[in-house]
Amino acid sequence: MSRSAAILLAAGSGRRMRGSVSDKVLAPLAQRPVFTYSAAAFAASGVADYYAVVYRDRQQLTALAAHAPTPSVLVKGGRTRQDSVMNALAALPSDIEFVFIHDCARPLIQPDQLRALHKIVRRESAVILAHRVADTVKERRDGDRFRTLKRDALWAAETPQVFSRELIVRAYQRVADRELLVTDDAAAVELLKHPIAILENTQPAPKLTTPADLAWLEYLLTRSPIA
Template identity: 40%
Template sequence: MVCAIIAAAGYGRRMGGDQSKQLIILNGMPVVARSLRAIATCPQVDQLILVTAPEQIATLETLAAELDLGKPFQVIAGGSERQYSVANALKAVPTDAEIILVHDGARPLVRPEQVGAVVDAARVFRAAGLAAPVKDTIKTVNADGFAVGTPDRNCLWAIHTPQAFAADLLRHAYAQAETDQYLGTDDASLVERVGVFIKLVNGGYENIKITTSEDVCLAEALLARRME
């Protein structure tokens, strides 16, 4: 059984204003609605847990119900950080779940077949994530803002979501992070800390995260191209 967690508790301060970036309308549909629909459409996913800010639970329950996802779902309160939100969701994941998939609600352009590919990879390798090779030359910098190194671009990938894991592995990684008081930037970083490599699945460059107003413009353009 595969349980998908959709993290949608962030407000996106870099967008400006106080509206949740998850509820920004993207070509006629809220960002998080597009994410939910893509995850639910994947045949490998059996149920969904949507994590949001406490004051938005009723709003997102209504939104998810109106989408007619065709699969069981629940909406629960998140925490002050993404990691705490996912930790809350893990408590609601059924004990018989074999694979737990985590996706950022702010990545609305993911395709159902990409979700399925990550789940399939996790069944084989226990940990997998959608990613893309880095196109830019990357520099490491010092505290004064000077470039001090140039990593080999052939060894650099940008990891996205969804990320999927064997359920026992993800629970163990989160428990260890809590014990160590470690705060990571994604679920894969927690799993790496307990000694497991992440199998990367090439998802291309369309699976962008809505973080700034420029991302909204780009996402709309990509959606328009899909419709063509």
Template identity: 40%
Template sequence: MQNNSAILLAAGGGSRMRGSVKDKTLAPLLGKPVLYHSAEAFIESGVVSEIIFVCRDDEQIAQIKTHLAPILKKIAHTFTYGGAERQDSVLNGLLKTSEKSENVFIHDSARPLVGSDNIKKLSEALKSDSCAVLAAKVVDTIKKLDKNPNELRNRELIDLERPLLWAMQTPQAFKRSIILDCYQKVNSSGAKITDDVAAAVKSGYKITIVENIYPNPKITVPEDLAMVEFLKSKGKI
């Protein structure tokens, strides 16, 4: 077992689930909570020695301890609380990682199809590079508004070169010392970011893309649960 850490983010409110489930990370997916599948992938990969669960509150922590009991006994783990924004939650998780950890894998636990093979590929990338991200080629034609994102009528649309576009996914993986420093700088500067790669880029680091050819959607709306369950049941991961 390598001295690496996985941070599983589970503190999000899930407002776009429209009340269909109380907690999307604990919603049942083929008989197991969504979060179980994400944690299981990291354990099966064999590349992490600890998992840090970033949680919403004590009630959620208690639920995770109960529902994930069969696999929690297989790996060192700890719990911490989320913050106001995703970037605050990530920093809280980073501060809980072991100082012995060389690398950190940051994952949105609402992506239960990540698969252990993808985690292994990210680990391989970190043997030579400092920052790596799981990503997929963009297949849709993407247009950009020239200004004012809230006005949609009679707009000028800017073409983007599709071959240059990649959709960022998670896990996003980094040397621990690097990403901790990057997030501390982001936190102190007051900058707003939406993923971990952005924190590294702000400090001047370049990113290695690990292409994912399999579905790895993030459960966001109620319909996503049925789609992900179908994909996983058919082995489409």
């Protein structure tokens, strides 16, 4: 029987919070640390047999250890997001076949979405949660020239992003070999020309990025509480 793991990323610097909180994944959100919402959603979904929790420093390690799902390993984050993911991949048990990679600054993930992603990845080997872009997007060309992109073809990537372990390890090896910088895990897999399925998220699920996001996230949580 195949086993799955979840990499829970919590090592981000949070610079855009502008010092409003000391650690955004441990900031109080509806009286609970932000990190606990992702941990609880994964636990409720039953999709992961093992967890790798990626931390930033020793102070954060102590706090995250108290809230980490079990069984889990705590992994020191790297200089960049992709370094943190690669560190976590290397720490997983050898029998893990599928890997969820989730940014814990996205606390509105739902157990039913996790179960749907798990089902899709076993068929497609690569799937991401994403939402359709509602804005008209302009691409800056030369100087002050712009091009309007076709909105119907645009998706905003979220997390979790889920892959077969063999595929995501091979993708990040390609990234390392070419000394590239990627902003999400799907971008690494795209280098292998492997198709990536999308599970559409039709509900607002913002990432905690700026101080104003805390109030917006708390409002959304009161409308749709997570276990």
